[in-house]
Amino acid sequence: MNEAAIxxxxxxxxxxxxxxxxxxxxFHNLRKSYGAVEVLKGIDLEVSSGQVVALIGRSGxxxxxxxxxxxxxxxxxxxxxxxxxxxxxxxxLNLRNxxxxxxxxxxxxxxxxxxxxxxxxxxxxxxxxxxGHTEARELAKEVLAQVxxxxxxxxxxxxxxxxxxxxxxxxxxxxxKPKLMLFxxxxxxxxxxxxxxxxxxxxxxxxxxxxxxxxxxxxxxxxSVADQVVFMHQGRVWEAGPGDMLLDPQTVELRQFVGSGL
Amino acid sequence: MLGLTIQQIAxxxxxxxxxxxxxxxxxxxGTVLGLPIALARSSNSKALRVASSLLVQFIQGVPxxxxxxxxxxxxxxxxxxxxxxxxxxLAMTLYSGAYLGEIWKGCIQAVPKTQWEAAxxxxxxxxxxxxxxxxxxxxxxxxxPTVGFMVQIVKNTSYAVVIxxxxxxxxxxxxxxxxxxxxxxxxxxxxxxxxxxxxxxxLAQRYERKLHRS
Numbered sequence: 226m227n228e229a230a231i232x233x234x235x236x237x238x239x240x241x242x243x244x245x246x247x248x249x250x251x252f253h254n255l256r257k258s259y260g261a262v263e264v265l266k267g268i269d270l271e272v273s274s275g276q277v278v279a280l281i282g283r284s285g286x287x288x289x290x291x292x293x294x295x296x297x298x299x300x301x302x303x304x305x306x307x308x309x310x311x312x313x314x315x316x317x318l319n320l321r322n323x324x325x326x327x328x329x330x331x332x333x334x335x336x337x338x339x340x341x342x343x344x345x346x347x348x349x350x351x352x353x354x355x356x357g358h359t360e361a362r363e364l365a366k367e368v369l370a371q372v373x374x375x376x377x378x379x380x381x382x383x384x385x386x387x388x389x390x391x392x393x394x395x396x397x398x399x400x401x402k403p404k405l406m407l408f409x410x411x412x413x414x415x416x417x418x419x420x421x422x423x424x425x426x427x428x429x430x431x432x433x434x435x436x437x438x439x440x441x442x443x444x445x446x447x448x449s450v451a452d453q454v455v456f457m458h459q460g461r462v463w464e465a466g467p468g469d470m471l472l473d474p475q476t477v478e479l480r481q482f483v484g485s486g487l
Numbered sequence: 488m489l490g491l492t493i494q495q496i497a498x499x500x501x502x503x504x505x506x507x508x509x510x511x512x513x514x515x516x517g518t519v520l521g522l523p524i525a526l527a528r529s530s531n532s533k534a535l536r537v538a539s540s541l542l543v544q545f546i547q548g549v550p551x552x553x554x555x556x557x558x559x560x561x562x563x564x565x566x567x568x569x570x571x572x573x574x575x576x577l578a579m580t581l582y583s584g585a586y587l588g589e590i591w592k593g594c595i596q597a598v599p600k601t602q603w604e605a606a607x608x609x610x611x612x613x614x615x616x617x618x619x620x621x622x623x624x625x626x627x628x629x630x631x632p633t634v635g636f637m638v639q640i641v642k643n644t645s646y647a648v649v650i651x652x653x654x655x656x657x658x659x660x661x662x663x664x665x666x667x668x669x670x671x672x673x674x675x676x677x678x679x680x681x682x683x684x685x686x687x688x689x690l691a692q693r694y695e696r697k698l699h700r701s
Contacts, residue, residue: 324607
């Protein structure tokens with residue numbers, strides 16, 4: 226991992242950590258099964274406003290499933306999950322309202338190939354929020370500048386590199402002005418150089434105070450950017466703490482995982 | 488010319504005109520029927536999927552000439568006198584609707600699930616996900632097989648001869664009956680069918696290549 230390429234940022238103060246305000250995300254004893262296989266065995270986790278939380282762990286440890294529960298892509302069987310004031314176990318939950326507050330970026334970008342970068346970015350604001358044409362153009366300019374792709378407005382996704390596509394995907398999410406962003410292994414399909422440019426984009430968002438949950442295999446990045454690192458193992462939160470926890474693992478499992486990962 | 492008079496040749500071409508008209512009816516009717524079938528076949532509702540699947544299976548399991556007979560004589564038994572064109576058009580609609588519905592269902596399903604998911608995560612409604620994200624991609628995929636199927640439609644209109652619809656096959660048969668030159672007459676008919684279908688085949692292949700390149 227080219228740690229030098231990633232500028233360290235100051236660990237931010239998390240206003241909600243004081244305990245007075247509600248956490249933005251709160252898992253309480255959340256359980257989820259696929260058929261007879263229980264993949265989440267009672268997750269407890271809190272994310273405060275402005276915090277960056279990195280979920281790490283082996284494949285199959287449940288970290289992506291946990292992340293996908295946060296915006297309702299996966300339903301769970303037991304326990305509680307509150308996100309941005311929504312109760313995700315409620316029967317009358319309005320998923321479309323929730324998703325206006327919670328953006329997600331996927332490993333495989335999932336840009337719309339038949340639309341230009343600008344159309345990709347403005348589709349949801351125009352159709353969901355009724356943003357006007359000129360306003361949408363301005364919005365596209367603003368979020369594309371945030372990810373450093375102002376010159377790609379009229380390009381189609383296939384004309385962009387993987388790293389650029391992923392940054393457009395981030396811009397597309399940002400255009401909905403979310404309160405919380407989810408990143409699901411967003412650099413796993415990229416080579417180290419392109420990984421660097423996407424991670425720097427995420428770091429800038431963190432520095433701007435965006436609340437984020439990210440599933441990642443980039444240990445150095447998790448350590449430097451996350452306020453809280455959560456190590457998941459066999460469907461449980463095995464160990465959690467500040468980024469430096471990775472330097473001094475308390476459990477055998479995390480020690481093995483970090484040892485194999487760095 | 489070819490041992491046929493100008494009038495006889497003109498008569499055969501007149502039949503070709505009706506073949507084209509019936510083909511267009513079949514394609515337009517097939518589109519009107521095929522779109523809802525494609526939507527129902529890829530719908531979330533199990534009842535819709537089963538019902539549309541049964542309809543498709545049923546139509547695909549009956550030979551087109553039999554569909555022609557059933558529609559033509561079925562409507563007359565009901566007490567309505569219909570011209571052969573209407574009966575043939577209805578039969579072609581059923582036939583191409585079932586096949587186009589299946590083709591388009593496949594095209595909708597060929598759009599990756601992750602596209603639906605990405606649209607869903609941007610808070611688009613199910614209808615918006617379909618119209619703005621999935622449909623435009625499915626249409627692109629659908630062009631080559633659809634144009635290819637139009638060739639089948641043109642050729643299969645010849646079955647309308649069983650209900651005495653005046654098309655290219657029918658007009659060729661009539662001229663043969665009066666000239667007794669089956670080889671000449673039916674070779675001419677074949678050449679005309681080919682002239683209608685070949686450009687569409689070429690077009691379908693060209694679209695196919697274009698799709699694979701991108």
